[in-house]
Amino acid sequence: MAELFQTRNTGHTIGRVIVYGLLVLVCFYYLMPLFVMVTTSLKSLDEIRAGNLLSLPQDPNLDAWGKAWSSACTGVQCEGLAGFFWNSVSFVVPAVLISTLIGAVNGYVLTMWRFRGSDLLFGLLMIGCFIPFQVVLLPMARTLGAMGIANSTAGLVFVHVVYGLAFTTLFFRNYYVTIPDELVKAAKIDGAGFWLIFRRIILPLSAPIIVVSIIWQFTQVWNDFLFGVVFSSGERQPITVALNNLVNTSTGVKEYNVDMAAAIIAALPTLFVYVVAGKYFVRGLTAGAVKG
Amino acid sequence: MGALSIRDVRKSYQGTEILKGINLEIEKGELLILVGPSGCGKSTLLSMIAGLDTVTSGEIRIGDRVVNNLSPKDRDIAMVFQSYALYPSMTVRENISFGLEIRKVGKAEQQKIVERVAHTLQIGHLLDRKPSQLSGGQRQRVAMGRAIARDPSLFLFDEPLSNLDAKLRVEMRVEIKQLHQRMGTTIVYVTHDQIEAMTLGDKIAVMKAGEVQQFGTPQQIYDNPANLFVAGFMGSPSMNFIPARVEAMGSGHGVRLESGANTYVFPAVSANGKLKSWEGKEVVFGIRPEQITHKVESGLVGEHMATATMPISLTEPTGPDTLVLVPVNGREVTCRVHPAHARAPGENMDLMFDLSKAVYFDPASELRIA
Structure with a gap:
């Protein structure tokens, strides 16, 4: 009996060592570039x-x-990155908030107010998650032109909202599937309508998935380069494009320390959002993962 | 004009008929039970009364209004759900006053109603808690409080007790009954539990496969079941069904029963001659366990009492009674006897059958003959 425990304990310890060893190695692997960037x-x-x-x-x-x-x-x-940093902020914040809000409403309709063909619609929306950026560039350029918002902050917001909707809808829909229908039925009998139920019953339950949607969208939109470089120009460009220009400017000496600092500045907001809200991210992503 | 009347209501989903012409009517202050096995359509019917589901054809009236096309909020109803459906982000107080707020009841008035409801249900100390901080029984109470706060003309209960443990269920059952008596409200109550149905109902509608099998008072349904399904569904332990041949007996008829080495012909005293055309054929003889008991020596022996000696195959003591199983015509028949008189398995026991409430069914159509 004692021996049995002994072997089990030894096996356990070896397992732990391997697990932690691997984790440390992976941490090291990921943190090394950051270390070099910061020190440089x-x-x-x-x-x-x-x-x-x-x-x-x-x-x-x-x-x-x-x-x-x-x-x-x-x-x-x-003039440095400052102006471009605020450019990014000025279109990322509205794009994230609008796509999250519309995603929430979509998810609410697709789970609580199903209609004929709503599952089909959801399926079609999901295709949006798999369309590469490059595919939509030309049609989007034409659309923005036709709408008269080409080369503007509003245009960039529009592009990112449209592209992000598929993801935010998926998040909210899968989260709301886990909320019992009876809540909405009870509210209907209490006399509440579509928006009131959304505002008073559903939204207050949505904090974890709102955080997921915001982190996801913020990271996607802030880090985007392609839409930024295509749909904006000159002074209105986002920080990712400016960073590229800064690093690739070929006059003078190559200033690695400035390049590194600029790269970190460009990455800071997403890091900040993840650190502040990260623990909700994992929780919210897994919520609703079972039912689908 | 009843408080609720349902006339030839049908419901189909994609060509399948789920409710096949329901007709029910109750008066103000009555408690109607919809009871049946799962899938019988009872919850669908309740949803349709609430307005959460549409009616395919037929008419639902609440009071003197046809409500078929009214939205739930305009039907003057309140509903208690199986999962309670309390709003998780609101306190108990907010849960109760939400419906009042939407109906633009003044703040002071809301406050008064919440206090009154909390007093009635003894949940005053819970008003500032969130639903997640409540036990199952407390949530149940809050859900009822939310319903009575609006003082609607019709209450709907959808299996409200099925998420509670056995002891709490009995307590809450009593409370619902007291509440109903005190407030005199009209209630439609869905359950799959026949004991809940018997104890709570003023009227019971027993449903199966989208049809009302029988509609009546609990006692009518218990004593005079319309068919084999109703007879078997209501009552616990359920009624004994014994296949038996009808034989001529004196001026009337009797049923032939075999048990062990003995054969008996019991007079069908409750049949009133309705078994005449069944002479020589087999019927289902139905008798409830409490109508078969130990033999009492003195008195009580009349034409409707029959005695028999039967071998015991199994006993199940329940405390107040002992259930004794004896073989009759190849079936195990349950008898309810006083524990002091119960004999051990393997022994013979003298049993007395009260035939005045025995019922007879057609084995093919399962309908009641007599």
């Missing part, structure tokens, strides 16, 4: 040329960050 952005150019890629900065300073933010050249102008 804090070094001076001389130090970078002289030193080891992995060494810690001898005299850490934020000069490169300042330059990336306000005076690095992105093509012809040299």
Whole structure:
């Protein structure tokens, strides 16, 4: 009996060691580039040329960050990323909020107010999740032109809302499937209508899936490059496009520290959103995963 | 004009008829039970009364209004659901006042109604909790509170007790009955539990496969079941069904029963001559367990009492009674006897059959003969 426990314990320990070993390795693998980026952005150019890629900065300073933010050249102008950062914010925030809200309403209708053909409609909407960006570029350009919002912030918002709808609808629909129908029936008998039920009964239950939708959409829209480069130009370009221009500007010395700082600045908002709301993300993604 | 009348109501889904012409009518203040096995259409019928499901044909009236095309909120009804369906994000107080708020009842008035309802159901101390912080019985009470707050003309209950444990179910059953007596409300109550049906109902509609098998008072349904299904569904343990041959006996008829080595012919005293055309043929002889008991020596022996000695195959003590199983015509027949008189399995026992309430069914059509 004692022996039995012994072997079981040993096996258990070995298993743990392997699991944690792998986790540490994977963490290391993912954190290494970040480490290099952060340290490099804090070094001076001389130090970078002289030193080891992995060494810690001898005299850490934020000069490169300042330059990336306000005076690095992105093509012809040299005003840093600041303007482009706010460009991104100005279309990402409305795009995320609008696509999340419409997704919520879609999901609500597709689960609680089913109609003839609603399952078919949902199936068709799902196809939207599998259409590559490149496919919609030309038709979208024509559409934006026809709507008179080509080359504007509104146009970029529109593109991202349309493209994101398939995903947000999927999230909300699968989440709402787990909410019992009887809630809506009870509210109908209480005298509530479509919007009142949505606002007072359904939305207050939706916090986890709203967080999922916001994180997902924010990451997608903020990190998007292709739509940004195609549907905007000059001063209105998003930060991803500006970052590309900054790194690829070929005049003068290659400033790795500025490039690294700029890349981190461009990535910070998505990191921030994930850190703040991340624990809801996993919870919300798995909720509703069973029923479908 | 009844409080609720349902006239030839039909419902079909994609060509399949789920309700095949339902006719029911109850008066103000009555409690109607819709009872039947799952899939009999009772919940669909309730949904249609509530307006959550459409009527394919026929007419539903609440009071003197035809409500077929009215939305649920305009039908002056309230409903208690099996899952209670309390709004999870609202407190108990908000759950109860939600319907009032929508109907634009003033704040002060809302407050008064909530207090009154909370007092009636003794949930005053729970008013500021969320549904997730309540036990099953408390949620049940809140769900009822939400229904009575609006003081509707018709209450609908959809299997409200089936999520509770056995003990709580009996308690809540009593409370619902008391509430009904005190408030004099009209209630339609769906259940699959025949004990709930018997104890709560003023009227019972026994349903099966989209049809009302029988509609009447609990006692009528218990004593005079219209067919084999109703007879078997109502009552626990259920009625004994014994296939038996009809034989001429004196001026009337009797049924031939064999048990062990003995053969008996019991007079069909309750048949009133309706078995005449069945002479020589087999019928289903139905007798409830409580009508077969131990032999009482003195008194009580009349034409409707028959005695027999039968071998016991099994006993099931329930406490107040012992259920004794004896073989008759190849079936195990349940008898309800006093524990002190029950004999052990393998022994013979003298039993007394009360034939005044025995019923007879056509084995083919399953309809009542007498």
